[in-house]
Structures are given as C-alpha cells and as structure tokens.
Amino acid sequence: MTRVADLAALTEDLERHLGDPHDPNSPASFATILDLDEREQYPHVLLDHLRAWRCHEFGVPVSAGGRGVATQDSIAFGTAIARRDATAATALSITMLAYLPIWVGGTDEQKKRYGRAVCNGAKVSWGLSEREHGSDLLGNQMTARRAEGGYVVDGEKWLIGNATLADYIVLFVRTEDRGGPAGFTILVLDKRSTPAHHITALPDEQLHGLRGIDMSGVRLTRCFIPESARIGAEGQGLEIALKSSHPVRVMITGIALGCADTALRLTLDFTTHRRIFGREVVDVPYSRRKLVECFADQLLCDVLANCAARGLQASPDQSSVWSSVAKFLIPTVLDRTVSALAVVLGARHYLRAHPRYGAFQKAKRDLLVANFADGNTVVNLKNVALQLHNLLKPAEADIARASVVFDWDAELPPIRPWAAQTVSRTGDDALLTLPHALDLLRHRGWDKCVRLGELFAGEIEKMREECASLRETRGRRYGDSAELFVLAERYCVVHAAACCLAHRAMSTWIGEPLVGPEPLLLCLQRLWHLLHPLDTVIDESDVDAGAAVMLRLYRENRSFGYRQFALAKSSEPGGEPR
Ligand SMILES: Cc1cc2nc3c(=O)[nH]c(=O)nc-3n(C[C@H](O)[C@H](O)[C@H](O)COP(=O)(O)OP(=O)(O)OC[C@H]3O[C@@H](n4cnc5c(N)ncnc54)[C@H](O)[C@@H]3O)c2cc1C
Incomplete structure (x- = not known):
C-alpha cells in the first residue's frame, strides 16, 4: 500500500482480526500470550491465525506471487502484531527476512x-551468524565445496531464529578457502528434501525475552545442496547479505515500536485510573511530563521508521544511511522510553502475573531484540560513522525525490532491494532537505519548531568541522576512534530531527489531534535533549498540549503515530489497576 488511507484500512482490518487484547477468549489476548511466554511455548496458534489473514504474503513481492509492495506496510503490520506479542511478530518476520536474500539475488x-513456499506457509530461517564469529561475517566458517550438480556443506550456524522449525534455511557459506569479500555464497537448504542424518538441530536457547521463540542453530554434515538452490553468483554472498540487511533492519524497528506502544498504553491505563494525593497520576505534573516525553519518543521513532522505509524505495542509493540510522536510534530511544514508563508505573510493573503489568514486562524484555537482531547497534553506528565525512558534505537537495520520502501519501516507486548501495553516493536526503523544510514551516508560522530546527542545522556545521579535524588529527586511526562513533551518534539524532521536520512540512494529510505544531515541537525537544540534556526548550503549555494529543489518541483507542490507526475494540478500556 502506498496511500495512507489504504494502509490504514488494511492495518485496521488486521487489528480486528487480532481481536480484543483484554478478552481472554480472543485470538491474540494478552492472557494467552503471557501464558505461552511463561511456559516458553512457540505461538503456533497465533501464527496460524496471522497466516489466515495472509500476513506472511507481504514478505514476498507481487511478481513472485505475494503481496509485498512497500516496506512501510511490513512496519505497520509488525508494529500491530508486536503490540500484542513481539514473539509472534519476530517469528513471522524471520521468514520474511530470510526470503530477502532470494528477493535481492535470486532469479525470477x-x-x-x-x-x-512462503505463501503456502513454509518457515524459512536466515543462517548468517556463527558462534565464533558474530558480527565478523568474513570470519564465518560454514563451508560449501563444489560437488557434482551442487555443493557439499559442513559447519554450524548458531543463534538462528526458527532454525529447528524451519522448512528452509538460507545459508551464508564460505566457498573460497581464503575467504574475503568475494569468498562467500548464499545457498538455500531445503530441510524437507534432505536426508535427515545430514542435519542436526542445536539445542533451543533460553532467552531473556521472546521466551517462546525457536532460537537455536543447526549443524550440517556433508550436506548436499543442489546448484539450483544457489542464490546469485558464487562469491556474491556478502553483497547479497548486506543489501538484504537494509530492509530487514528497518522492518525490525516495527517490533520495538509495537512493544513501546503497548508499554505506553498500559501505563496510561494505570495513570488515568490510579489516584494518589487526591488526583490521578496522569495529572501529577512530573508524571504527566514523563508520559508526554514517552509519547513524543514513540511519535518520533514512528516518523524515523517510516521515512527510512520510504527512503529505501525512493532513494535506494542511500539505503545504508536510512536503515542504519533507524536501526541504531529507534531501539536505543525506545528502550530508554520503556524504562522511563516503568518508573511512572512504579512498583506494579514488577508484578508478573497481572495481565496488564505482566504484558508491560514482556514488552520491556522483548523490545531489546531490536537492538541486536540482524546487525547490532554498534555495527549500525559504524555504517554511519564510516561514511560520515561524505554525508556531512554540503550538496544540492533533490526535493522531488525527498518529497516521496517525507509525504507519506505520495506514490512510492516499486521495491528494488537489489538497488541498495552499501555506501551512499548522493548524501542523505534528510539533511539535504532540512533548509527547504524549515522554509515551509517558517511560511506556516511554526516559529518555535523553526528555531529548534535552526539549532539542528547549526549542529550539522559543527559536526562537519569536528569530523574534518578528527580526520586530520587521527590519520589512519580515524575510522576506529571512539570519537567518530560519538559523532555518528549525534549525526543519527540530527537525521531523525530532519526527518521529523521534513515529514511534518511535506505531509499535508495529517488530521486532528496531530495537526498542530505541538507534537513536532515535542519530538524535536526530545531529540535536542539527546544532544544537550540540560537545555530548556519547551514550557508547561507545550507539555499540556502534548498531553491533550496523547490522551485523545489513547481514549479514542488509536495508535500513537501520525497515521493514528484505529485499534481493536477493547471490552475493558482502561481497566482497573489492582
Ligand atoms: C534473539 C536473537 C535472534 C537472532 N536471530 C538471528 C537469525 O535469525 N539469524 C542470524 O544469522 N543471526 C541471528 N542472531 C544473531 C545476531 O544477529 C547477532 O548479531 C550475532 O550473533 C552477532 O552478535 P554480536 O554482534 O552481539 O556479537 P559479536 O560480534 O561477538 O560482538 C560483541 C560486541 O562487540 C562489539 N562489536 C561488534 N562488531 C563491531 C564492530 N564492527 N565495530 C565495533 N564494535 C563491534 C559490540 O559491542 C558487540 O556487542 C540472533 C540473535 C538473537 C539474540
């Protein structure tokens, strides 16, 4: 879906399909989900229910028989599912992300x-990681040797989602003894047509969160894989894996968004009912401010994720920037958000058996997967750091291209994941569009937002100078220096602010209660505080305006984002805190 209304209709239909989260008899109730989580059981029934809605078909392009047309759809559905159960969202998305190397490098x-096979319900897993090598992909040891008609594969893949349950495993294997960037290849293992004695499942790992997921690994011994199951050319594995990682990284942010949305909603259930010192907790000024800050975090992360998803399609040349910034910043911000909500919720957030507080804890634990699955936080930061010097160079903005990213109702070009580039040659449309976005907002009279936007523009100048000086002083140690990574952190924050400004300047379809400047101002304030924690940039009236927006979305049971999807009806809105 490209148009906001189409995506809203589909997401709201999915919500209805999931049913009331507080009705224990509904297909995706918190009670059932918590019970499965407590017993570390895979969510087979919920996944079947999602497949009945044909959710899995969005991971396959239309040209290959699926329904996938835009990464932003996967984020919307991933968020909706993770709002109930991040385990089911992850289990489902593992198949989608495992199909991506095929989408990137496979023949028609x-x-x-x-x-x-995916549309028929097959589970696929992505066998990239190995125990000894982690993020160092070029160190991987699973080896494929040429044999008549294909390859014989030996070695282990570990910490692989769905590895034991999967019907297919997409493998990243070494095909050149000396390794190197051209020494790896992608092969698809069809477990159901391979003699079982060649495949050994590794033990299921107990996890901190996503307790019901199949997180294991596989050992292959003299396992034959036919040539027809090789994806791309021999030696093209690294390129395909890196290109596949861009949409995957953006899609994973939907899981963090869903968890944080649930945490905020459950905290609001509590704070709008619980009275202390003669008033509801939501009316205690400090708690109110914290809630509004958390709401702003959710909003800005939703903007960043969706701009990144659209950026992958509108400017695939910059996909390494869109995906790495989103994957670094969204889980980092939302992890902090949910911790802040736990403080607002207080002692009750520690009660495990309560359907609301238990669900809060689960969301808090599960969210963390977005930090490390498919490229950990530091790896993503490094992707930004290593191209920072070029990204900070002044360049001409392509406003027509940028408007496709930032106006969420604009028609998107088709997904072409193979067109992704590992390094951007055209800069970063978010930063380049900032002056234009500020002009539009200036014209609209959103002075406070413009003033903050100008401060972010000033940060770009400062970072440019600091980056140049670091290159000069560090010489060959520049790329590895901690200072460069810190600079990259700041860059990610400025990129997010630029997305918030450009999205709000160029998206004209936004409706009440998000139509005014206050939500944008609050997002910018949250981002500014990441750079300058002690600056005061908003006042109490801004917080009150933000609280009014947040509470209206909450009371009308709509998602915490600019598209404000209607959520499934709740038989027990709010719910009484115990
Ligand atoms: C729940 C879960 C699901 C997963 N699912 C899958 C899956 O389906 N398929 C799959 O293949 N893998 C999967 N993994 C593995 C995951 O993708 C990890 O990225 C991989 O194991 C490497 O982990 P790591 O980066 O923490 O470890 P390491 O590479 O050992 O890194 C350790 C630490 O070193 C630092 N570091 C790492 N790289 C760099 C760098 N380039 N520059 C600077 N510092 C660095 C970071 O601080 C990092 O945390 C999963 C893991 C988990 C926990």
Whole structure:
C-alpha cells in the first residue's frame, strides 16, 4: 500500500482480526500470550491465525506471487502484531527476512519457487551468524565445496531464529578457502528434501525475552545442496547479505515500536485510573511530563521508521544511511522510553502475573531484540560513522525525490532491494532537505519548531568541522576512534530531527489531534535533549498540549503515530489497576 488511507484500512482490518487484547477468549489476548511466554511455548496458534489473514504474503513481492509492495506496510503490520506479542511478530518476520536474500539475488524462477513456499506457509530461517564469529561475517566458517550438480556443506550456524522449525534455511557459506569479500555464497537448504542424518538441530536457547521463540542453530554434515538452490553468483554472498540487511533492519524497528506502544498504553491505563494525593497520576505534573516525553519518543521513532522505509524505495542509493540510522536510534530511544514508563508505573510493573503489568514486562524484555537482531547497534553506528565525512558534505537537495520520502501519501516507486548501495553516493536526503523544510514551516508560522530546527542545522556545521579535524588529527586511526562513533551518534539524532521536520512540512494529510505544531515541537525537544540534556526548550503549555494529543489518541483507542490507526475494540478500556 502506498496511500495512507489504504494502509490504514488494511492495518485496521488486521487489528480486528487480532481481536480484543483484554478478552481472554480472543485470538491474540494478552492472557494467552503471557501464558505461552511463561511456559516458553512457540505461538503456533497465533501464527496460524496471522497466516489466515495472509500476513506472511507481504514478505514476498507481487511478481513472485505475494503481496509485498512497500516496506512501510511490513512496519505497520509488525508494529500491530508486536503490540500484542513481539514473539509472534519476530517469528513471522524471520521468514520474511530470510526470503530477502532470494528477493535481492535470486532469479525470477527462484523468487517464485521460494515465494510460493512462503505463501503456502513454509518457515524459512536466515543462517548468517556463527558462534565464533558474530558480527565478523568474513570470519564465518560454514563451508560449501563444489560437488557434482551442487555443493557439499559442513559447519554450524548458531543463534538462528526458527532454525529447528524451519522448512528452509538460507545459508551464508564460505566457498573460497581464503575467504574475503568475494569468498562467500548464499545457498538455500531445503530441510524437507534432505536426508535427515545430514542435519542436526542445536539445542533451543533460553532467552531473556521472546521466551517462546525457536532460537537455536543447526549443524550440517556433508550436506548436499543442489546448484539450483544457489542464490546469485558464487562469491556474491556478502553483497547479497548486506543489501538484504537494509530492509530487514528497518522492518525490525516495527517490533520495538509495537512493544513501546503497548508499554505506553498500559501505563496510561494505570495513570488515568490510579489516584494518589487526591488526583490521578496522569495529572501529577512530573508524571504527566514523563508520559508526554514517552509519547513524543514513540511519535518520533514512528516518523524515523517510516521515512527510512520510504527512503529505501525512493532513494535506494542511500539505503545504508536510512536503515542504519533507524536501526541504531529507534531501539536505543525506545528502550530508554520503556524504562522511563516503568518508573511512572512504579512498583506494579514488577508484578508478573497481572495481565496488564505482566504484558508491560514482556514488552520491556522483548523490545531489546531490536537492538541486536540482524546487525547490532554498534555495527549500525559504524555504517554511519564510516561514511560520515561524505554525508556531512554540503550538496544540492533533490526535493522531488525527498518529497516521496517525507509525504507519506505520495506514490512510492516499486521495491528494488537489489538497488541498495552499501555506501551512499548522493548524501542523505534528510539533511539535504532540512533548509527547504524549515522554509515551509517558517511560511506556516511554526516559529518555535523553526528555531529548534535552526539549532539542528547549526549542529550539522559543527559536526562537519569536528569530523574534518578528527580526520586530520587521527590519520589512519580515524575510522576506529571512539570519537567518530560519538559523532555518528549525534549525526543519527540530527537525521531523525530532519526527518521529523521534513515529514511534518511535506505531509499535508495529517488530521486532528496531530495537526498542530505541538507534537513536532515535542519530538524535536526530545531529540535536542539527546544532544544537550540540560537545555530548556519547551514550557508547561507545550507539555499540556502534548498531553491533550496523547490522551485523545489513547481514549479514542488509536495508535500513537501520525497515521493514528484505529485499534481493536477493547471490552475493558482502561481497566482497573489492582
Ligand atoms: C534473539 C536473537 C535472534 C537472532 N536471530 C538471528 C537469525 O535469525 N539469524 C542470524 O544469522 N543471526 C541471528 N542472531 C544473531 C545476531 O544477529 C547477532 O548479531 C550475532 O550473533 C552477532 O552478535 P554480536 O554482534 O552481539 O556479537 P559479536 O560480534 O561477538 O560482538 C560483541 C560486541 O562487540 C562489539 N562489536 C561488534 N562488531 C563491531 C564492530 N564492527 N565495530 C565495533 N564494535 C563491534 C559490540 O559491542 C558487540 O556487542 C540472533 C540473535 C538473537 C539474540
């Protein structure tokens, strides 16, 4: 879906399909989900229910028999599912992310063959990581040797989602003894047509969160994989893996968004009912401010995720920037958000058996997966750091291209994940569009937002100078210096602020209660505080305006985002705190 109304209709239909989260008899109730989590059980029934809605088909392109047309759709659905159960959202998205190397590098026939299997309900897992090598992909040791008609594969993949349950495993294997960037290849193992004695499942790992997920690994011993299951050319594995990682990283942010939305909603259930010192907690000024800050975090992360998703399609040349910034910043911010909500919720957030507080804890634990799954936080930061010097260079903005990213109702070009580039050659449309966005907002009279926007523009100048000086003083140690990574952190914050400003300047379809400048101002304030924690940039009236927006979305049971999807009806709105 490209248009806001189409995506809203579909997401709201999915919500209805999931049913009332507080009715224990509904298909995706918190009670059932918590019970499964407590017993570390895989959510088979919920996943079947999602497949009945044909959710999994969005991971396969239309040309290969699926329904996938835009990464932003996957974020919307991933968020909706993770709002109930991040375990189910992750289990489902593992198949989608495992199909991506096929989407990037496969022939049309392969895309259709494996696409049909996915649409028929097959589980696929992405066998990239190895125990000894972690983020160092070029160190990977699973080896494929040429044999008649294909390859013989030996080695282990570990910490692989769905590895034991999967029907297919997409493998990143070494095909050149000396390794190197051209020494790896992608092969698809069809477990159901391979003699079982060649495949050993590794033990299921007990996890901190996502307790019901299948998180294990696989050992292959003299396992034959036919040539027809090779994706791309021999030696193209690293390129395909890196290009696949861009949409995957953006999609994963939906899981963090869903968890944080639930945490905020459950905290509001409590704070709008619980009275202390003669008033509801939500009316205690400090608690109110904290809630509004958390709401702003959710809003800005939703903007960043969706701009990144649209950026992948509108400017695939910059996909390394869109995906890395989103994957670094969103889980980092929302982890902090949910911790802040736990303080507002107080002692009750520690009660495990309560359907609301238990669900809060689960969301808090599960959210963390977005930090490390498919490229950990530091790896993403490094992707930004290593191209920082070029990203900070002044350049001409392409406003037509940028408006496709920032006006969420604009028609998107088709997904072409193979067009992704590992390094941007055209800069960063978010930063380049900032002056234009500020002009539009100035014209609209949103002075406070413009003033803050100008401060962010000033940060770009400062970072440019600091980056140049770091290159000069550090010489060959520049790329590895901690200072460069800190600079990259600041860059990610400024990129997010630029997205918030440009999105709000160029998206004209936004409706009440988000139509005014206050939500944008609050987002910018949250981002500014990441750079300058002690600056005062908003006043009490801004907080009150933000609280009014947040409470209206909450009371009308709509999602905490500019598209404000209607959520499933709740038989027990608010609910009484115990
Ligand atoms: C729940 C879960 C699901 C997963 N699902 C899958 C899956 O389906 N398929 C799959 O293949 N893998 C999967 N993994 C593995 C995951 O993708 C990890 O990225 C991988 O194991 C490497 O972990 P790591 O980066 O923490 O470890 P390491 O590479 O050992 O890194 C350790 C630490 O070193 C630092 N570091 C790492 N790289 C750099 C760098 N380039 N520059 C600077 N510092 C660095 C970071 O601080 C990092 O935390 C999953 C893991 C978990 C926990």
